[in-house]
Every structure is written in C-alpha cells, then in structure tokens.
Amino acid sequence: MNAQPAAPKPAPGGARAARKRQAVVRAARDLFLREGFGVGMDAIAAEAGVSKVTVYNHFGSKEALFTAVVAGALDEPLHQGPEGPDLSRLADAEDLRAALTDAGHAWARAVRADDEGRALRTLVATELHRFPELGRAWRAHGPAGHHPAVADALRTLADRGRLEIPDLEVAVLQLYSLLVFPQMVFEQYGTELDEDLSERLVTDGVEMFLRRYAA
Amino acid sequence: MNAQPAAPKPAPGGARAARKRQAVVRAARDLFLREGFGVGMDAIAAEAGVSKVTVYNHFGSKEALFTAVVAGALDEPLHQGPEGPDLSRLADAEDLRAALTDAGHAWARAVRADDEGRALRTLVATELHRFPELGRAWRAHGPAGHHPAVADALRTLADRGRLEIPDLEVAVLQLYSLLVFPQMVFEQYGTELDEDLSERLVTDGVEMFLRRYAA
C-alpha cells in the first residue's frame, strides 16, 4: 500500500543518472536562453545527447524543466556578481578614485561580457507572467541583490571619514546608475557602447560621484 | 498580362477596410504585448471582432502582422517621449535646478506609467533575433532617440555660460543615468521603486549633476 497514493514520479538516482541529468540541464539552459520557452523538447533531448524519455523521467514536464533550469541559473553565484572581490578591497583602498575606477571598469566589463546574463534577464522578464514562481529568485538577481555589499563598503568609507553620505540608499543607487546602468540599458537595446565612450563614462562617473560625496 | 507575375497580395482599400484594419492592428498590438508572439491568430481575430480571413487579407502572414504592428508601435511618437515639451523650456529656465527637477520627475512618471513601453521593450528584446528587421526602429526607440534634444538643451545652456561641460556626450548620458535609468532598470525587474525613494533620487541626482557641471 503506497502511503502517498498520488506518487507523482520518482526522480532517478545514481551515478549515470546524475551525469545525464546534468547534460539535460546544460542543454536546456543553453537552448532556453537562446531560443526562449518555445524550444521543443526533442531539440533539448538531442542537444543533450539523450533520449526524450530520459528527460521526462528526470523532469516530469516541460514547465517543470523550465522552472528548475531557470531558477537554478538565477541562483548560481556566477550571475549574482563575478565582481565581488573588488568590494572588499574598495573600503581599504588608499587611492579611492583609482579603486572606484577599477571597480567601475570591472563592472562594465562584467556586464558587457555577460551574454548569458542578458539572455536570462529578457527570458525571465517575458515569461514571468506565465511562471510567477520565479519572482523570488528573479528579484534577488536584480540590482537589489548586490545592494548590501556595496552599501557596506560605502558605509565603512563614510565611517572612516573619507566620504560624507547623507542618504546611503540614494548614494548606492547613484553609484550603480553612473557605472553599470548605462551598460545594462544599452545592452538591452542591442547597441554596443563603444570602448572609448564606456571608458569616459566610468572615469567621469567616478569624478562626479567623488565631487558629490568626498569629505 | 500582369507585369508582375509574382503579385503577392493586394491589400484591401476603402473606408470599411481601413476600419477593420485598424481594429486588427489594435487587437494584435494589445495581445502581442500581453501574451507575446505565441498568441494565436484566431485569438487576435476574435479580439478584433473580425474574421481570420480578413486578417490574412490585410497582412499576409503572422510574421508580417507582427512586424507591422510592432514597428508601428515603435514609431508612434507617444513612445518616443511624451516629455518633449519640458526640454524647450529647460534651456530658458531661470531656476535651473527647479527646471531639471521638474523634468526628472516628469521622466520618472512617464517611465513608470508607461506599461506598454515596458511590454514593448521586453517583447522586442526577446523576438529581435527572429525579426532582425525591427533593429532600426528598435534602436531609434532607445535612449539614443531622445539623445539629440537633450544634447541641444545642454549645449545651449553651456553656450550661455550657465553650465560648463567638457564632454557633452558623457553629460547627456549621465543625466539619463541619474534621472531615468534607475526607473527603467527596476521596472524591468518588476520591482516598483517606491514613491519616496524615487523623489529622493531625482532631487539628489539633480544636485549631483549641478555640482559637477554648474559654472
């Protein structure tokens, strides 16, 4: 007698199973990001080098596969921010201007190089109304996710008397606005911000920020 | 003898035809924006109160309908910027800070209220690889579209000695970065920027801009 009469599906377990499952996840993520939710399951199975039945043995339906894969991609720390290390150095930097400029360039490069990030953003933005469950991970992936780390760095800088920040929340957003948002917005419009302009934006953005908040 | 043996389809002309056509366009735009390209032609025809054949008599295929409707929506001046008028006043304003703040609030409100604009952005961003023809209108709809007007306003202000702007292109982008981009980015992530924070962002953004560029 099954204690759970509505036993949906037992997910396969084992060494091979794990390998196949990972192959499916990778293929599904790539294709979903490139083609959107409209991609066929046959294509995913083929890309993964796997039978379609195997896909259905691991994930019970297309929607389950989609949410699992996308939620997983959103939670990967890679997309949360490969620019973490710079922040710890920022609070202790001697030359604050140089440190900020370096951080800005790192951010700009990260945003520009992150093709998967852009695809992920547009994909979730379009399918969000069909998969509301993704909302949580989605908002965590947004700018509010990086928020605390930058806020900490700025706060310690203010505590040490190197900056004078009346409204911390605003200052954090302004830093983002000057250094990363232009990259993100233009990237969404497919217009590549050329190297030179990007350079000028970062250095001048740092200048602007320091003129406002330097003690 | 038809001089054009490959006569594709003559689009219907006349008073009634124009009405029906407009009904189709409206319905298609609404449904495409709400549901994406996946919406069925039957649904569009039903929403327009029109037979499906009529749709195919006007636009020959689903893709043609899509490109026509979306390109039309992109070209509508409404989405190009309902904030035009403020710019002409900006150059002549006595109280520059107040004028900039007003303009910022107007922009913020416009971006926030423009649900169709957001839907349009995500829709085109997702389907752009399948309809490359939209690229032109798409980029014109982006921030580079408003660009010239703002650049003119800032240039005249600089010519009159009220601002000191070494790099006009950067200054324009910074103004956008501080006043509009935060709204756009958060809006894309579904996170509503609350009223108070938005207010502080605008006033403080203007402060920052003026401290950098005021003569």
Added chain:
DNA sequence: ATAACTGAACTGTACGGCACAGTACAGTTG
C-alpha cells in the same frame, strides 16, 4: 430620389498540414 445592380470586402466553417508535448513498448546498457 429611389430602386436595382455590381463588385469588393467580410463572415463562418471546415479542412490540410505540420510541429510539438507526452506516452507506450520492446530492446539495450551498466
């Protein structure tokens, strides 16, 4: 002017073809 005529545009339904989600099953691999 009113009635009859005319042709283009529109309607409703039904259908062909195709792609795709999900399943069944018999056989294979580790």
Added chain:
DNA sequence: CAACTGTACTGTGCCGTACAGTTCAGTTAT
C-alpha cells in the same frame, strides 16, 4: 535491476487556405 535508447504513436493546437454565402458602398437606370 534500474536506468537509458529508439521508434512509433496519440492528441492537440495552430498557421494558412478553400469555399459558399452575406454585407456594404457606390453607380447606374428609371
């Protein structure tokens, strides 16, 4: 023995078209 494969199958949904009948706008005839 559990997981995987390959193929073939069902069912469904949707694009695009065919066809037979109806509405509409304008022109001509009376």
